[in-house]
Amino acid sequence: MSKSKVLAGLLVGAAAGAVLGLLLAPEKGSDTRKKISDKKNKFGEDLKNKFGEVKETIKGKYDNIRSDANELLEKEREAKRNFG
Numbered sequence: 001m002s003k004s005k006v007l008a009g010l011l012v013g014a015a016a017g018a019v020l021g022l023l024l025a026p027e028k029g030s031d032t033r034k035k036i037s038d039k040k041n042k043f044g045e046d047l048k049n050k051f052g053e054v055k056e057t058i059k060g061k062y063d064n065i066r067s068d069a070n071e072l073l074e075k076e077r078e079a080k081r082n083f084g
Helices: 005-026 029-083
Strands: none
Touching: 005 029
16 A cells, blocks of 8 residues: 555544544534634645645656656667667
8 A cells, every 4th residue: 555545544534533522522512613623724734735745756756767768768879879
């Protein structure tokens, strides 16, 4: 299982646990709704940040593969010029 799937699962589980904990807590409804809203906003930001990190990781790997492929093509062209 990929790290991003595990991380997403952990984030969803933590968010669900936090919401359930708030819903079952003996507080005023307005306080509970405010806490849920705050947690939802934090969860959204965390999720956005994690997806940004995954995007950057994928982009970096893509750039590395592309660079390696270009190097191989250049070496092939050079070999053809020298021997062909």
